[in-house]
Amino acid sequence: MEVTANSISEETNIWSGGNKPLGSSYGKLMMWFFIVSDALTFTGFLVAYGFSRFKNIDSWPIADEVFTHFPFLHGVDAPMYYVALMTFILIFSSVTMVLAVDAGHHMNKAKVTFYMLLTIIGGAIFVGSQAWEWKNFIKGEYGALETRGGQILQFMDAETGKRVALEAFAANIDSPRTTHENSNGIWFLSETSLPSYSVEEVAAGFAANENLVVKSEKIDELGHKIILSREESLRKVNEAINVVEGANLVHNEYGNRLFADFFFFITGFHGFHVFSGVVINIIIFFNVIMGTYEKRGHYEMVEKVGLYWHFVDLVWVFVFTFFYLV
Amino acid sequence: MAHDTENLAIFRGLLKFKSNVQKIWGVLIFLSIVTTIEVVLGILKPQSLMSMFLGMKILN
Helix, strand or coil: HHHHHHHHHCCCCHHHCCCHHHHHHHHHHHHHHHHHHHHHHHHHHHHHHHHHHHHCHHCCCCCCCCCCEEECCCCCCCHHHHHHHHHHHHHHHHHHHHHHHHHHHCHHHHHHHHHHHHHHHHHHHHHHHHHHHHEEEEEEECCCEEEEECCEEEEECCCCCCECCCCHCCCCCCCCCCCHHHHHHHCCCCCCCCCCHHHHHHHHHCCCCCCCCEEEECCCCCCCCCCCCHHHHHHHHHCCCEEEEECCCEEEEECCCHHHHHHHHHHHHHHHHHEEEEEEEHHHHHHHHCCCHHCCCCCHHHHHHHHHHHHCCCCCHHHHHHHHHH | CCCCCCCCCEECEEEECCCCHHHHHHHHHHHHHHHHHHHHHHHHHHHHHCCCEEEEEEEC
């Protein structure tokens, strides 16, 4: 296919296909078209995110309090450190990508191979880290209560100011309630697995522990979450109707439920792009090893996948900025 | 190739690189320095940068 495109582009008559818009080859131009349309899709996501966040600005979760995990450091509060690290790894894979493109210009097969390999490894580490972030986000850490109005009530120790997990204080009340399965009940009804604790157990445990207070999802003028007094907390806990552990598209223990929806959609869509990029990089990598581009006389295919890779990297810079940092 | 030797300078000629590869690393090092400063500011969050400007905190 590429060979055909190149033989056509040797035509010098403009109206017979000899025209190269912007001095760019057919393949690169098409990659640019794709990048522009894809950029519009990501723009749509980020603009929708911005609108929703602005509308719920008084109850939006603080990313620093959500993404606090670092591999092998259990219980250590490391806000954003791992996301920053994986961002750096992705940016570094963009550096190795541009080094591969440059080596391609010099027709240096060995260097192109090496830098493509590094790019693939960087991309794979990023996707793996993203999966790990998702795992932590979905699993949750502390658990929370949800009121009828959809507000999330988190728990903290009034003395230490540290968050407290449900398992640390929930009372153990004997209850016959089990997850309903359609095999042993009404066959057309089913439900997702029940949380580890019932609302009554959490409320009883909360009432028994005098030092516990509720951390509301509302934000004060300095940008901190408002912590309720003990009396207000007790009143709020009695309004709760759900126990929430972790996050899905309907409930999340971090606060406003839209937060989780946008997290899943934006980082998921981007992660899908990185995954596709890694797959395409692997294909090109093997083509390089087999000498396809050496025979062709140019490494333009590496440039094209490079364009895509830099674009995906750039999109992450925006996602990182608007979703995690701001 | 002709374009290999063009535009090897950054900051209007303040820094000149000998090759594309050197320029790539040079730009990475420069941006890494900027990033390090920003990360350190983000961790320390100095009081002077937490004041409001145009309705926003100077340092988020």
